Each structure stands twice: as structure tokens, then as C-alpha cells.
Amino acid sequence: MTDPYPDYDVLDKRDTPSWNDKTREVVDQRMSLTESSHALDAAQLATLRRLVSRLTPQPEQRAPANTVAIVLQKIDANASDGYRLAGMPQVRECWCKGLDAIREEAIKRHGLPFADLDDETADALLRTIENGETSPEVWTDFSSKQFWTWRILPDVVSAHWSHPSLWSAMGFGGPASPRGYVRLDANRRDGWEAREETDG
Amino acid sequence: MAEASDSVRCAGGRAPDVFSTEGWVPMNEYGEDEVDFVIVGTGAGGAPLAAKLAEAGFSVIAMDAGPFWRPLSDFASDEMHQSKLYWTDERIVDGENPIHMGANNSGRSVGGSTVHFAMVSLRFRPEHFKTRTKLGYGVDWPIDWQEMWDYYREVEQELHISGPVRYPWGPKRPRYPLRPHPLNAAAHHLVRGAEGLGIDWTETPLATLSAPVGKAHPCVYRGFCVTGCSTNAKQSALVTWIPRALKAGAEIRDLAMVGKIECNARGRASGVHYHRNGEWHFQKARNVVVAGYAVETPRLLLNSANGDHPEGLANSSGLLGKNLMVQLNQAAWGQAEEEIRSYKAPPSLAITEHWNYCDEGKDYFGGWTYMSQGPLPTKWATSLAGGRKLWGRPLLEEMERANHSVGLKMVGEVLPHEDNRVTLSDETDQHGLRIPRITFSLRDNEKAMIRHALDFMQSSLEASGARDIWKETDDTCHLGGTARMGDDPATSVVNADCRSWDIPNLWVCDGSVFPTVGGVNPSLTIQAIACRTADRIVEMGRKGEL
Numbered sequence: 001m002t003d004p005y006p007d008y009d010v011l012d013k014r015d016t017p018s019w020n021d022k023t024r025e026v027v028d029q030r031m032s033l034t035e036s037s038h039a040l041d042a043a044q045l046a047t048l049r050r051l052v053s054r055l056t057p058q059p060e061q062r063a064p065a066n067t068v069a070i071v072l073q074k075i076d077a078n079a080s081d082g083y084r085l086a087g088m089p090q091v092r093e094c095w096c097k098g099l100d101a102i103r104e105e106a107i108k109r110h111g112l113p114f115a116d117l118d119d120e121t122a123d124a125l126l127r128t129i130e131n132g133e134t135s136p137e138v139w140t141d142f143s144s145k146q147f148w149t150w151r152i153l154p155d156v157v158s159a160h161w162s163h164p165s166l167w168s169a170m171g172f173g174g175p176a177s178p179r180g181y182v183r184l185d186a187n188r189r190d191g192w193e194a195r196e197e198t199d200g
Numbered sequence: 201m202a203e204a205s206d207s208v209r210c211a212g213g214r215a216p217d218v219f220s221t222e223g224w225v226p227m228n229e230y231g232e233d234e235v236d237f238v239i240v241g242t243g244a245g246g247a248p249l250a251a252k253l254a255e256a257g258f259s260v261i262a263m264d265a266g267p268f269w270r271p272l273s274d275f276a277s278d279e280m281h282q283s284k285l286y287w288t289d290e291r292i293v294d295g296e297n298p299i300h301m302g303a304n305n306s307g308r309s310v311g312g313s314t315v316h317f318a319m320v321s322l323r324f325r326p327e328h329f330k331t332r333t334k335l336g337y338g339v340d341w342p343i344d345w346q347e348m349w350d351y352y353r354e355v356e357q358e359l360h361i362s363g364p365v366r367y368p369w370g371p372k373r374p375r376y377p378l379r380p381h382p383l384n385a386a387a388h389h390l391v392r393g394a395e396g397l398g399i400d401w402t403e404t405p406l407a408t409l410s411a412p413v414g415k416a417h418p419c420v421y422r423g424f425c426v427t428g429c430s431t432n433a434k435q436s437a438l439v440t441w442i443p444r445a446l447k448a449g450a451e452i453r454d455l456a457m458v459g460k461i462e463c464n465a466r467g468r469a470s471g472v473h474y475h476r477n478g479e480w481h482f483q484k485a486r487n488v489v490v491a492g493y494a495v496e497t498p499r500l501l502l503n504s505a506n507g508d509h510p511e512g513l514a515n516s517s518g519l520l521g522k523n524l525m526v527q528l529n530q531a532a533w534g535q536a537e538e539e540i541r542s543y544k545a546p547p548s549l550a551i552t553e554h555w556n557y558c559d560e561g562k563d564y565f566g567g568w569t570y571m572s573q574g575p576l577p578t579k580w581a582t583s584l585a586g587g588r589k590l591w592g593r594p595l596l597e598e599m600e601r602a603n604h605s606v607g608l609k610m611v612g613e614v615l616p617h618e619d620n621r622v623t624l625s626d627e628t629d630q631h632g633l634r635i636p637r638i639t640f641s642l643r644d645n646e647k648a649m650i651r652h653a654l655d656f657m658q659s660s661l662e663a664s665g666a667r668d669i670w671k672e673t674d675d676t677c678h679l680g681g682t683a684r685m686g687d688d689p690a691t692s693v694v695n696a697d698c699r700s701w702d703i704p705n706l707w708v709c710d711g712s713v714f715p716t717v718g719g720v721n722p723s724l725t726i727q728a729i730a731c732r733t734a735d736r737i738v739e740m741g742r743k744g745e746l
Binding site: 003004018019020021022023025026027030054055056057059079080081082083084085086090123126130149153154157158159160161162166167169170171172173174175176177178179180181182184185186187188189193194196 | 277382431545593599600
């Protein structure tokens with residue numbers, strides 16, 4: 001699909017009444033995160049990078065989101081969501097073990113680390129993980145389906161769509177405080193909202 | 201400026217002024233002196249109680265594990281950052297349908313989860329206070345709807361609820377204090393669908409201002425309601441009851457985690473052990489009120505077990521922690537030809553309570569409502585990823601159609617069941633306190649309600665012209681039960697006044713006391729119960745019955 005909002009960039013509103021100081025502070029801080037980690041080793045980091053690139057591709061013609069760095073922040077902080085499935089370890093340990101298992105599963109099936117698989121093979125392996133059709137001897141602490149459902153999807157997807165490039169690509173109004181919106185009806189938009197290409 | 205979560209703000213005779221970016225208001229401080237009431241939790245249950253008890257002349261300290269925010273300077277327009285409003289300490293979930301905790305059912309702030317609630321402020325259907333007698337399921341409340349009607353009115357006035365002139369369902373109710381908000385495009389879909397299917401709809405009664413009140417401005421329709429209102433239009437407990445409580449002389453202790461309720465040799469509660477500023481303290485109190493919601497309330501009472509109460513405080517019935525209820529939060533979504541842009545305005549501007557009030561044609565017990573929706577990006581992306589198993593390019597492409605997405609989401613009644621419960625795990629938290637284990641499974645009644653609701657919401661979307669309809673089958677919201685109120689000490693934890701049967705100066709005042717949850721969002725009912733409890737305590741105090 002071509003970008004429906006080619007002339008829209010939510011960051012253009014950064015210095016307008018749509019962004020308050022707190023919003024500027026937290027979004028700036030997020031966009032400046034880099035891919036450093038004290039929690040993951042090099043192999044785990046390589047697996048995470050490949051996983052993120054297949055799961056949450058970058059929107060075309062937009063500045064790439066630093067999704068891996070955002071996920072790493074959560075892993076390094078061992079930041080809980082406030083719940084975890086019985087039997088699953090806390091965030092950091094869960095990611096380390098899960099990334100090890102993905103790498104091992106790839107080596108077992110294809111003789112290559114997950115990070116080195118081609119796109120088609122990597123996606124096929126991810127579907128195997130999603131469906132829980134993996135090797136029981138590799139996934140000893142929790143199932144691959146549990147890892148997919150309770151860690152991979154929520155953590156990676158929410159990190160990706162917390163980046164302004166993704167807000168721009170979907171035509172989301174983005175931060176809106178103190179200025180909100182006036183026009184609420186269908187097919188109506190304020191001057192500071194995204195214009196959809198088909199608007200004409 | 202230092203983040204409120206980093207260090208206490210309520211100290212030195214002052215508390216934050218929530219209507220300013222960095223100001224203060226004076227605050228009474230009781231030190232370690234024995235007070236009339238310690239209230240544990242400052243959300244929809246604890247905050248109204250603190251305000252009304254302080255106004256009646258009682259000495260009150262209300263503690264909260266969370267920070268005391270100033271929304272105007274502390275809140276960003278950002279989903280990820282604002283997850284600071286949720287309770288994110290470790291909890292174990294299990295059962296056949298493990299509950300996702302956090303956004304939809306917890307809060308860790310002065311003001312509790314009302315700081316990020318969706319502001320939907322509904323009254324129970326009258327028969328839902330007596331489901332066993334009137335409708336043949338569940339269990340009766342020990343309170344009549346007529347009495348609740350008056351307390352609902354009190355809360356609606358305090359929160360300046362904006363709502364319709366005429367409410368289509370149930371007995372006559374007075375006009376809402378403020379006019380309804382205009383409908384957005386997503387709400388118009390609910391309206392067209394309801395009219396196509398021949399059922400009533402109305403503007404949702406909402407706790408966000410449609411006219412200026414005091415220092416608060418009307419809602420600016422920024423749409424980040426469920427991540428915290430940064431303009432103070434939202435009438436959370438933080439900007440309503442808490443300032444009232446402070447003005448009346450109550451003390452608020454922020455970042456104060458209560459770990460144990462102490463009992464004396466006479467079997468009465470004598471105070472609470474709480475962790476604040478890096479160390480444990482003890483606060484003496486003549487009465488202790490637990491208002492931590494349906495997980496933390498039973499957790500604290502269970503963790504307070506002692507020689508006289510080995511199974512936890514207020515648990516002679518064995519029901520403490522049991523009958524945990526959520527509400528069903530399934531949805532139907534589709535695509536509209538026109539631009540919807542549902543990120544604008546409060547997410548649930550239109551509602552139908554048809555299936556709360558109509559009992560015909562159901563193959564299950566209980567009621568449900570549904571409302572229009574406005575999910576923000578990460579919420580929407582995780583819904584698509586989880587609900588439709590989308591990832592990779594298909595997810596990216598679906599997200600690019602978000603401005604044409606439109607949906608309807610239910611709030612549905614779950615029946616009480618003793619196997620759905622909160623217990624203690626052997627794992628401990630950063631304070632050495634055992635963490636909760638939350639066990640939940642849906643049963644046949646809920647599954648039948650979900651089927652009916654999803655089919656009906658799909659029909660509504662079809663009637664309003666949406667295409668590509670899909671059903672999100674797995675979501676829950678809100679909590680209730682675990683310390684139910686009743687008329688019989690053998691089958692309930694507290695009486696109608698929220699007073700525990702076992703320990704006369706120990707009270708529970710939050711959604712845990714709900715015997716049944718009905719088919720509406722619980723916040724208005726929790727606040728109404730708190731107002732009633734305050735009035736009853738004042739009356740008992742006058743009669744020397746405390």
C-alpha cells in the first residue's frame with residue numbers, strides 16, 4: 001500500500017499548541033534511545049533485531065522507528081506490565097530465554113541462527129512459533145505460543161506504534177494537549193490533522 | 201521537575217494543587233497520632249469516603265501506594281509514557297481465561313484508576329440490585345435501588361456528569377448536571393446501527409465537563425482520556441473528591457504502600473503498617489477502611505492474617521478473595537467508507553443499554569451494554585495483532601486504514617463464581633509482601649452472552665454501513681467481588697454499610713463489595729456506595745455505634 005498521508009508528519013506539530021512540555025520530553029527521550037543493552041548478549045540482540053524487522057516492518061518513505069531500542073529499554077528495566085501468566089518468568093528472564101529458544105529452534109531446523117535466515121524462512125519459523133508447533137525440548141520453561149502471545153506481540157507491537165513515524169503513516173493526530181480538536185464529524189478534519197491522499 | 205513517582209509530594213503541611221502546574225494547597229498532618237480513620241486507597245471508593253468523613257469532623261488519613269500527580273504538568277499525550285498510571289507490580293494470572301491486568305482494571309495514583317477511566321458514568325438497572333429475587337440468578341445486594349438512586353444523584357452532581365435530557369431506560373431520573381457532548385463520527389455509527397435495528401440509544405453520561413466548572417475547563421476532545429486527562433476536564437477523584445478531602449482537613453499520604461493491618465488483643469484493628477520514604481511505619485487508627493479494589497483489597501486482608509485470624513482478616517465466611525468478577529469487553533470492528541478518525545473526543549460518546557433492560561430472546565442470565573470506540577495507536581495495533589493474528593506487512597497495512605475503522609465494544613455482566621478468585625502466591629514483591637495470584641475462567645453463561653453480543657454488534661455495524669467486519673473475542677475490563685456485601689455473615693464479608701462482620705472497626709469500601717457487577721461500568725456505583733457508607737458511619741457515630 002502506498003502511504004495514504006504523504007504530506008503529513010506528526011512531528012511538524014511538535015512546537016505547536018498540540019504538544020505540551022511533558023509530551024515533548026517523553027517523545028524526544030524515546031526517539032533518542034539507542035540499541036544498547038546490558039541484559040542481552042550479542043546473539044540474543046541479533047535475534048531480537050531480526051524478530052522486530054519481520055514482525056513490525058518500517059513504513060516506507062518515513063524515518064525508521066527505533067523499535068529495537070524501545071523494546072530493549074523495557075527488557076533492561078525488567079519493566080512489568082502488572083501481570084504475568086503463571087509459570088512464565090519476569091520480563092527480562094523471559095525475553096532472554098525466549099530469544100535463546102528462537103535461535104536454537106532455527107539452528108535445529110535450518111542449521112542457521114534465526115538472525116541469518118532469509119525472509120521467507122524466518123517468517124515460516126515465526127508462524128511455527130506463533131502456532132506452538134515448535135520442538136518441546138527447546139521450549140522447556142514456557143511454550144513458544146505463550147512467548148508469542150504474552151511477550152513478543154504486546155512488547156514489540158506496542159513499542160513500534162509508540163514511535164511518531166508510525167503515527168504519521170496511519171494519519172493519527174498524535175499528541176493533542178492543550179489543543180484538542182474541533183471538527184468531530186465524518187470526513188471533517190481540523191487544519192492540524194492529516195490529509196488523506198484520496199481527500200482530493 | 202521531579203516526577204511525582206520518585207518522591208513524596210504530600211509533606212510539610214502541603215499537598216499538590218491539581219489545578220496548577222507546580223502549586224500547592226495546605227494540608228493537615230496528623231503525624232503518628234491515632235486518627236479516627238485510616239483509608240487504604242484513594243480511588244472511587246476511598247476518595248469520596250475521605251472527603252465526606254473529614255467534612256463530618258472525623259480525623260482522616262488516606263494512603264495511596266501511588267503518586268500525587270498534577271495533570272497539567274505531569275501528563276503527556278502518550279500511551280506508553282502514561283502507563284505510569286497503572287498498577288504494574290508483579291501479579292500472577294491463571295485459569296482458563298487469565299485476566300490481562302493493567303490498563304482496564306487497575307490504577308496506582310492518588311485518585312486510583314479514575315485518573316485514567318473512560319468516564320462512563322452509568323446507574324445499575326434497578327433489578328440488578330436484586331438479581332436472585334427479580335431475575336433468578338446471582339445474589340441479591342443488601343441495598344435497595346431507591347436508596348442507590350439518591351446516592352447516584354449525589355455523585356452525578358459532584359462530578360458534573362454531562363448526559364442526555366431524557367434517559368431512554370429505567371425509572372425516571374433527574375436531568376444530568378451538564379449538557380451532553382456532541383457525537384463524533386464513531387458514535388454516529390452506533391446511532392445509525394441502533395436506529396436500523398429498532399432499539400434506543402443515547403449520548404453516554406460522561407464524567408468530563410461540557411461547560412467550565414471552577415478552575416477546570418471544558419473537554420477539548422483530545423481523545424487521550426484513558427491515558428489520563430492533561431487538561432482536567434475529566435472529573436477523576438484526583439480533581440474532585442481529593443481536593444474536597446484536603447479542604448475538609450483530611451491528610452493524604454502519597455507513595456505509601458500499606459502492607460499489613462495490625463489487630464490488638466481485643467480483636468479490633470489498631471492501625472496499619474505502611475512503607476514510605478524507604479522504611480516501614482505504623483499508623484494508629486480507631487478504624488481502618490480498605491479501599492484497594494478487588495485484587496489489592498483481598499491481598500492486604502489475606503496478608504494481614506494473625507493468630508486470631510489465620511485465614512486472613514474478615515474471612516470467617518471463607519469468601520474473602522472469592523467471587524472475583526470482571527466484565528466482558530468483546531468488540532466488533534469494521535471499515536467505513538468515510539473518514540471516522542475515532543481518536544478525537546472521548547472514546548465512548550454513544551451508548552445503548554437495550555440489552556441491560558430487555559430480557560427477552562436471551563439464552564443466558566445478565567445484562568450488557570455497548571458503546572462506540574476510539575482506540576489509540578498502540579491499543580489498536582495490539583488488538584489487531586492479538587485479535588486477528590496480524591503481523592508484518594499485513595499489520596502495517598491494516599494500521600494505515602485506522603482512520604476508517606469503526607467499532608462497538610460491550611461491557612457485559614459476569615456471574616459470581618467461587619473458583620474465580622484472588623489468592624496469595626509464594627512469590628514476594630519489593631517490600632517482601634506476598635503477591636496476588638488471580639484465577640479466572642469464563643463459564644457457559646458468559647460464553648453465551650458473548651456470542652449474542654458479538655452477533656448483535658455485528659448486525660449494528662452492518663446496518664450502519666461498515667464492511668470487513670471482524671470480532672475481537674478476548675478482552676475484559678473492570679473488577680468486582682472478592683469481599684462481597686450481604687445480609688448474612690456466613691455468605692458475605694461485609695454488611696450493607698461496608699463494615700466487616702468479623703472486626704467491627706474494619707471496613708471495605710470499593711468494587712470488591714459488589715455481590716454482582718451488572719452490565720454497566722462500575723465507577724459511579726462504587727462512588728455511590730462510598731457516599732452511602734460515609735453517611736452511615738456519620739449516623740452510627742452519632743448513635744455511639746462505631
